[in-house]
Amino acid sequence: MATAVSEGGQHRPIGGDKQQQQPAKQQKSRRSEAGKPLGNYLAGIKHYVQTGCLGHGTFGIVIKALDLRSDPPTEVAIKLLPRGDFVKNYQLYVRREIQNQSSLRHPLIVSLREVFLTPTHLAIAMEYAQGGDLFNYTLGHRPHGRLAEQQARWIFQQLIIGLDYSHRRGVANRDLKLENLLLDRDGRDGTRPLLKICDFGYSKHEMNSSAKTGVGTPVYMAPEVILGDSKYDAKKADIWSCGVILYAMLYGKYPFDAKEARFARKIVTADYKLLPEVEVSTDCLDILTRVLVASPGDRMSMDEIKTHAWFLKGLPPGALEMNDFLLQGLANQEEYHTKIDAIVDQAQHPGSSAEGAWFCTL
Numbered sequence: 008m009a010t011a012v013s014e015g016g017q018h019r020p021i022g023g024d025k026q027q028q029q030p031a032k033q034q035k036s037r038r039s040e041a042g043k044p045l046g047n048y049l050a051g052i053k054h055y056v057q058t059g060c061l062g063h064g065t066f067g068i069v070i071k072a073l074d075l076r077s078d079p080p081t082e083v084a085i086k087l088l089p090r091g092d093f094v095k096n097y098q099l100y101v102r103r104e105i106q107n108q109s110s111l112r113h114p115l116i117v118s119l120r121e122v123f124l125t126p127t128h129l130a131i132a133m134e135y136a137q138g139g140d141l142f143n144y145t146l147g148h149r150p151h152g153r154l155a156e157q158q159a160r161w162i163f164q165q166l167i168i169g170l171d172y173s174h175r176r177g178v179a180n181r182d183l184k185l186e187n188l189l190l191d192r193d194g195r196d197g198t199r200p201l202l203k204i205c206d207f208g209y210s211k212h213e214m215n216s217s218a219k220t221g222v223g224t225p226v227y228m229a230p231e232v233i234l235g236d237s238k239y240d241a242k243k244a245d246i247w248s249c250g251v252i253l254y255a256m257l258y259g260k261y262p263f264d265a266k267e268a269r270f271a272r273k274i275v276t277a278d279y280k281l282l283p284e285v286e287v288s289t290d291c292l293d294i295l296t297r298v299l300v301a302s303p304g305d306r307m308s309m310d311e312i313k314t315h316a317w318f319l320k321g322l323p324p325g326a327l328e329m330n331d332f333l334l335q336g337l338a339n340q341e342e343y344h345t346k347i348d349a350i351v352d353q354a355q356h357p358g359s360s361a362e363g364a365w366f367c368t369l
Contacts, residue, residue, distance in 0.1 A: 048087055048128060055085070055132075066097070067128075071135065074120070082135045083120060087128040088354070094129055095355040104206075105131060105347050107178045109369040110340050113333055115169030117189060117205035122350055124365040126358035129351070136203045138190030144200070145185060145256055153259030156291055157321075162188075163253050164322055165202035170245060171309050172330045173204070176337075179241030182206060183248035184227045185255060226261050227251045230275040230301045243303040246312075250298030257291070258282050262299065277301040290317035343369060 048068075049057045054075050061069040067088045073080040088094060094101055109119045121132040138144070141162065146152045154162070166188065173180060180187075183204070190200035229247035231239040254262045262279035263270060273279065277299055281292065294317050297307040312318055313327060346367040353365055 048125060048130075049085075050125075052123070052125065055083075056080075058082075066093075072132075074132070082137075083132050084135045086131040086133070087125075088131070090124070090126075090128055090354050091357050094351065098351055098355065101129070101354075102347065102351050105351070106340070106344055108133075109343060109347070110337075111173055111176060111178060112337075113169055113172045113330075115165050115202050115204060116173065117203045119369045121369060122347060122367045124350060124354055124358060129354035133205075134203065136189035136191055136205070138192040138194065138200050140186050141188040141190065141202075141252075141256075142185035144190055144193070145259065151259050153285070154256045156257065156287055159253060159256035160291070160317065160320065161199055162202055162256060163249070164318060164326070166204070166249055166252065167309070167312055167318065168326060168330065169202065169204045170249065171313065172333060174242050174245070174309060175330060175334060179245050180204065180248075181241050181244065182224060182227075183245055183252065184224050185252060188252070225270075226263055226265050228274065229303070230277065231303055233271050233274050240303055242309070243306055246298055246306055246309065250295060253295055254279070254299070257287055257295070258285055275301060288317070290315070290320075294318065343367065 047057055048070060049055045049072060056073045056075060057070055058073055059071040061071050061084055063069075067086060069084055069086050072083050072085050074083050088097075088101060105119065105122055108117070112118065117136065118134045119131060120134065123130050123132070145154055148154055148158075166183075170180065170183070187204070187206040189203040189205050191203060192198060192200045194200045225233075227248045229239070229244035232244050251262060263274050267273070279299060281287070281296075287295075294307065294312065294315055298312070300306045350365050350367055
């Protein structure tokens with residue numbers, strides 16, 4: 008279900024050299040694809056007005072729209088999944104994405120607003136992030152396509168706080184990557200962007216048994232996922248992915264190159280190189296090298312990260328306590344899950360203009 012919900016949220020490798028980075032011409036053509044004209048997918052939905060296309064993914068399309076029920080109208084992103092066989096074949100992931108992400112109410116996680124049906128699609132309306140994705144944000148820092156350590160720390164702090172909340176709610180993401188981390192602004196005016204974790208299509212709730220399937224994006228996969236462990240700790244695998252993201256922000260390339268021989272072996276043995284030409288503090292390297300550890304049992308834990316000196320530096324007052332507050336008095340989600348199940352069930356069949364309204368406000 009990996010489809011970004013912001014401008015330029017296409018899936019591309021990051022890299023500090025030509026081997027890891029796609030040609031600029033190809034990147035440009037993919038970015039321009041997001042703005043091309045397309046049909047009106049929201050015809051007949053009176054309170055939404057479609058305003059553009061944000062991206063095309065393997066599993067569907069994401070459009071931008073205005074929700075006319077507020078004054079002024081609110082910009083939203085709407086993920087459209089084809090009704091019929093697609094939803095039938097991927098219903099487990101569709102249900103998980105909607106149910107898990109709708110249960111996460113946090114300023115650092117993209118919020119779902121509504122799920123509804125059109126005659127042709129299952130539609131998921133969500134918060135729109137204006138600043139694009141972290142891939143483009145990192146790549147856009149010329150000339151090296153990487154972030155300064157202070158910038159990388161600010162993003163990493165938010166990623167850890169948002170992920171900590173998700174984990175404490177029982178939800179592991181399992182597909183953390185630069186393209187699935189959105190920003191509320193582009194930062195060109197000097198202000199620091201707020202991070203938004205999105206795309207929970209591969210997420211797993213701890214109540215739904217242990218993680219068994221190797222899902223996600225290979226370059227971000229933890230060694231235990233690559234090895235096909237029958238029951239791996241998905242939260243520990245998320246921590247590994249955070250390490251890959253931190254490495255990419257600092258060095259402008261991935262720690263493991265998918266084009267290299269023995270790519271998988273290098274991941275499972277944590278065989279990566281630190282680049283001496285890039286200046287990174289000792290404290291930062293301490294976190295990085297303790298997160299990118301092959302054995303899940305030896306890998307740095309969430310609590311260890313949150314108490315590390317490098318992570319705490321410059322953290323706004325109250326940031327760590329925010330999750331304790333947000334986890335109090337959470338609403339019962341059973342009613343929403345019943346409605347979501349009904350909509351997903353209906354989406355497994357082709358629709359018609361006479362079908363009637365199917366909406367669930369989250």
